[in-house]
Amino acid sequence: MDLLQKQVFSHQDAWTSTHSAWNSWARSMSRMSSLQSVIALEAKSSSFQSTDNLYPHYAAMERNNLMRLAHTIPFTPVSILGVEEVSVYSLEEVPSDADPYAGTVSSWSSRGLSALLQPLSSEEGSLDGGLRQGCRVLCTWAERDVLRPGLVYVVKAFRPEVVRAWQRIFHGSTALLLCLREIQQQRAAQKMMQEFNEVKPDDMHHSPRFLDVALVLWQSNGQWLTIERNMTGDFRKYNNNTGEEITPCCSLEEMLLAFSHWTYEYSNRELLVLDIQGVGAELTDPTVIMSDDQSGSRGEMLFGPDNLGDAAISGFLQRHSCGACCRRLGLADLRKCLDGRENSSEAEPTPRREEQEDNETRM
16 A cells, blocks of 8 residues: 555545535535625525535545545655656546536546656745745656646645644644645635636726645655745735735735635635735735634634634734725625624623632633
8 A cells, every 4th residue: 555545544534524624615605606796695695604514425525536546656756866756636626416506626636646846956945934834846847737847836845843733633644634724725715716806896907816736745755745836026915814914005905905805705704815925916825714613613624724713803804994996896894894793792691600610610
């Protein structure tokens, strides 16, 4: 049994429930075909609100996907003149066999495709982030054009301390499971951006997009990473995962901040896309924030490890300044949303004094 088969089957149960939730969420999004100039949440929120009844079908589908993935036999590890062999696994959009009205669903490629990558020198290739560290690599050859030879890519791995911290949640191939969720996170933001570009007014000329991200197995050491195309130019961060944002100075920046607001309304206030960053209209590394209630009901992390939950949502509601783009999209005043959340919190019953004392004793 090869390395990939052992790792995938040993974590099949953990991955199945999470990726099933992702495909269920993706199916709900695909049904939200269009929005009018005013966001008609009442007409569209039903498919977003209840996804539990869709889990069994997608659990079966993803078990089949994982079985196909597990039968991939990686090539013999090769390292020639600094060129490393990798296997690349991609998320693909395939028609839904169960429901023709659902459009497409995301499915992992049936087998890994081989590619040769040449790491660039540290002076020109090193990239460090908060949770991950990356390196630029040059693709010298790829099977079936899974990557483009001659292009520079960025491979990213979770820092060892992050992997160790999550080992108590994801036993075994922690790095693999973290990478899978990071890719799901970018795909979720990518799909919402595609829908946003479809429904925004025609005279909002920019069409931002998130880069495609794939999963990579580094053959020489068995390490799991993510890979995406390298971006060149002035890299900017428009907001972060605590809700802080820049003061926009052009129409593109105002649109990107409005996109974060739009995702909150579009998802019926269950999700919020933050960490909008990139070069111009090309974006990468978003954070999909899920409310604490939603995260708790699923019992595990659906997206990446940098989801700050309700704290990030409240921070965004407090700091976001709606501009012309928000108003043209028909988005609600976030100050009122914040007041509603605070009133709801204040309305929750407080424990009796005896219960409070009992809790203090147990602590």
